[in-house]
Amino acid sequence: MVVAAMEANGLRIVAADEAAWALGLRPGEPLARARARINVPIRVYPADPPADAAALDRLCLWAKRYTPTVAAFGAEEGRDGFFLDIAGASHLFGNESALLADLARRLAANGLAARVAVANTPGCAFALSRHGRGGGVAPGAEAQALQGLDVAALRLAPGQAESLRRLGLRRIGDLAGAPRAPLARRFGENLLLRLDQALGRRPEPLVALEEPHAYFALRGFLDPIARQETIVATATRLMESLTPRLEAAGLGARRLDLTLFRIDGQVRSIGLSLSVPTRCAHQVGRLLDLRLDRLGPALDAGFGFETVRLDVAATGPMRASQIPLVAGGPDAAETGHLVDALRQRIGPSPVRLHPVARHIPERAETARPWKAGDGTGWVFLFPPKADTEKPTISDGRRAHDTPAFKTGRGLADSTSPLDEVIPSLRTPATGPLSRKERGPVAGPLPTPCAEEDRKIPLGPLATMQSKTGANALARQQSSTIGRPPPRPLVLLGRGEAAEDVIALVPDGPPQRFRWRRQVHRIAHAEGPERIADEWWRAPAPPRDYYVVEDEMGRRLWVYREGLFSPQTPVRWFVHGLFA
Amino acid sequence: MTQNTKNGDPETPPPATETLAALRALVSDRSGLRGARGTVPFGIHDIDTRLAQGGLTLGHLHEIAPAAAGDEPAALGFALALIARHLARIQGEVLVVTARGHPLPYGHGLAGLGLDPGRVLLLEVEGDRDVYRAMEEGLRARGLAAVAGLVDAGLPLGQSRRLHLAAGETDRLLLVLRPAGAESPNVAVTRWRVAAGKALRDRFGCIERPCWQVDLDRSRNGRTGHWLLEWDHAAHRFGLAGALAGHAAETGRDRRAG
Incomplete structure (x- = not known):
């Protein structure tokens, strides 16, 4: 036959x-x-090439049971097979050889004679399956596996293999050993490209089989269109035609692809991502309008587009919702529309700040792009008024960061880094640790002994204006107990070195320093709040933070790096600015 | 009306306040400030009476600037305090657009100022042009309560008009923060100049609340003024620090005088 x-x-x-x-x-x-x-x-x-192509497509779709990335052979490979990218998929069948055996068995059961090979590069796998004996090649052994094969296995142009043979270069091994420059001059860049691709020296991306989108609409024009208004109106019309089907399925579009086919065969593609699933054609039209505004001449309509196609690339569930009788509260969808419009019109997506359960200030929050229904974890508990004198305690961070050797209390009451992981070790008097993980939060917490709390010294609070004497110090400490530790409105990405610092040794606050070419004379300082680096990371020196206010009333957050030692110079940094 | 009185009308002439109110309405009609769409009052009689509508009008443009280089955190804090005061009363989120290079607010610092960071949308864009475009887009969207923009240069007349038109009939608090010394004529309804002030101390001498020296340089149909404002982040309330503290040494040096 x-x-x-x-x-x-x-x-x-x-x-x-x-x-x-x-x-x-x-x-x-x-x-x-x-x-x-x-x-x-x-x-x-x-021969019936279209029917062959259709059959190959069906086979490729079937082969998606092994991996999502399936690429059919192109013209150079002879259009009679397909590549599977099994990276990360082979373990589902045990190993690569098991996958290969399964594939061969199933193909044979369907009456398809097949030879399968697995290798690190598509070129090598092709050569083995079409010109070798199939099977697997260990990574790195490509050159060895290929050297005995015919040069035609490299997927060369029809005449090239013949002229190579005439020169005596029959095997791939002969080619690999030959000098490259004369080969390139005689046979063109293509030969070396194929050789390198087979040996893994140059990448060869596979053109994966595209899955047809379930929802798409298409419109052709007798006269090509080029104006922005027309394109937007067409896209709106196409979306309108898709809306009933989406509505019947209870879905909304999450991602849209608008493909514009130019009259000279060029294709322009515009992708629209939506924060919230939508079926509203006018919204899609408006977003597209904003995007085209931004693109401007970059779209390059040329002589115009003859076909416009709109694909719904991703969908999301969109349930029917009750319209409130009373217009009121904010709607996540409204914000979603704003986010989409900003993204199309300007580019970046708005972000929201999220707290992170870490006590290093610069790692205590993260900015993430806005997402619908993304509840943030900020907890608000305002400190009680100073004059209510309720037994309160700060969020535990201050107590934790206070060095034990300064409090004068035993280690049993002070906190150790172990408390980070074993909250139950904490004594009740120092407050519940769980609060600590939730940001700068303080609130009235029932503690068994108020007087006990009052006595815990929270580190030496140095106030240059204050009168000397333990009494004044104790009063200051008691007034700061009920508050969350101060955090600046603007946090610099990293501490910026302050120069010409005059500070009391060993651990006093700065009195004068220069930062950003400006001299700050400090009139008032509060602190320190010691923040040590996380012990499970590479240890950095602990920082002693002070809130300082200069003579102009500007408040800064400065810290001294490391513990004091007479040998090393003291380094000061500005880390934040208060409102 | 005056004609009537001259003609010997038996009715008493209308009181001066009514005449004033009528004249004010006429002036506000002419200046395009039609219809009171709500305000953000300061809650301080002295300030609110100097503002035409008894507070910062919603849907109109308000300009805030630091008094000098180095007062930027104070100006930002004042603007965010105004937003926090507004958000405490109504639902919705705030969009803060910053030109690249401005530091973004720190979430825990926002929380410390009484503004829920979960209600703040931050957007960082390339330059002033994009800031204004994003603000216009924000004004068009529903679901926002306030829009604020941090720009690199002064607020030009053209852009301020565009923002004013985009605000249209909405009821958003609309603030623009510009750097110090970049004044330019524009259609902003109020213009504030903010400098850092010595923080309010509690009875133990520790820093209790932020404090700002605030100058109202421009107030359409109102009067200007200078105050020392403190901000209570828990109650979302402004206060006059000078009146409370009583002695000048604690309230800070008045820079205009000095």
């Missing part, structure tokens, strides 16, 4: 089955000569 196709000089064989192959029939031979040469009646079928 052979398949023959009409070519320039008559019918030629394009494919032959096993029996015909045994008779010596090869693709490319004229059918009439083959009939004359052998004295056996042969069954001839006309």
Whole structure:
């Protein structure tokens, strides 16, 4: 049985089955000569390339059971097979050879004669399956596996393999050893490209089979369109035509692809992402308008677009919702529309700040793009008024950060880094640790002994204006107990070094320093609040933070790096600015 | 009316306040400030009476600037305090648009100022042009309560008109923060100049609340003034610090005088 196709000089064989192959029939031979040469009646079928392509597509879709990335062979490979990218998928079948065996078994069960190979590069796998014996190649052994194969296995242009053979370069091994420059000069860049791709020296991206979108609409024009208004109106109309089907399925579009086919064969593609699923055609039209505004001449309509196609690339569930009788509260969808419009019109997406349960200030929050229904974890508990004198305690961070050797209390009451992971170790008097993980929050917490709390010194609060004496100090401490530790309105990305610092040694606040070419004379300072680095990371020196106010009333957050030692110079940094 | 009185009308002439109110209505009609769409009152009689509508009008443009280089955190704090005061009364979110290079507010610092960071949308864009475009887009969207923009240069007349038109009939608090010394004529209804002030101390001498020296440089149909304002982040309330503290040494040096 052979398949023959009409070519320039008559019918030629394009494919032959096993029996015909045994008779010596090869693709490319004229059918009439083959009939004359052998004295056996042969069954001839006309070639049907579109049906072949459709069958290959079906097979590729079936092969998606192994991996999502399936690429059919192109013209250079002969359009009679497909690549599977099994990176990260082979373990689902045990290992690569198990996957290979499963694939071969299933293909054989369907009556398809197949030879499968697995290798690190598509070129190598192709060469092994079409010109070798199939099977697997260990990573790095490509050159060894390929060296005995015919040069045609490199997917060369039709004449190239023949002229290589004429030069005596029959095997790939001969090519790999030959000097590159003369080869490139004689056979063009393509030969070296194919060689390198097979050996893994250059990447070869696979063009994955695209899954057809479930929802799409298309419109062609007799006269090409080029104006922005027309494109937007067309897209709106297309979206309107999709709306009933989306509505019936209870879905909304999350991502849209607008493809514009230019009259000279160029294709322009515009993707629209939506924060909230939508079916509203006018919203889509408006977003597209904003996007085209931003693109401007970059769209390059040329002589115009003859076909416009709108694909719904991703959908999200969109349930019917009750319209409130009373217009009121904010709607997440409204903010979503704003976010989409900003993204199309300007580019970046608005972000929201989220608290992170870390006590290093610069790592205590993160900015993430706005997402619908993204509840943030900020907890608000305002400190009680100073004059209510309720037994309160700060969020535990201050107590934790206070060095034990300064409080004068035993280690049992002070906190150790272990408390980070074992909250139950904490004594009740120092407050619940769980609060600590929730940002700068303080609130009235029932603690068993108020007087006990009052006595806990929270580190030496140095106030230069204050009168000397332990009494004044104790009063200051008691007034700061009920408050969350101060955090600046603007936090610099990293501490900026303050120069010419005059500060009391060993651990006093700065009295004067220069920062950003401006001298700050400090009139008032509060602190320190010691913040140590996380012990499970590479340890950085602890920081002693002070809130300082200069003579102009500007408040800054400064810290001294490391513990004091007479040998090393003291380094001060400005880390934040208060309102 | 005056004709009537001259003609010997037996009715008494209308009181001066009514005449004033009528004249004010006439002036506000002419100046395009039609219809009171709500205000954000300061809650301080002295300030509210100097503003035409008894507070910062919603849907109109308000300009805030630091008094000098280095007062930027104070100006930002004042603007965010105004927003916090507004958000405490109504639902909705605030969009803060900043030109690249401005530091973004710190979430825990916002919380410390009484503004829920979960209600703040931050957008960082390339330059002033994009800031104004994003603000216009924000004014068009529903679901926002306030729109604020931090720009690199002064607020030009053309852009301020565009913002004013975009605000249209909405009821958003609309603030623009510009750097110090970049004044330009524009249609902003009020213009504030903010400098850092010595923080309010509690009875133990510790910093209790932020404090700003606030100058109202321009107030359409109102009067200007200078105050030392403190901000209570828990009650979302402004206060006059000078009146409370009583002695000048604690309230800070008045820079205009000095």
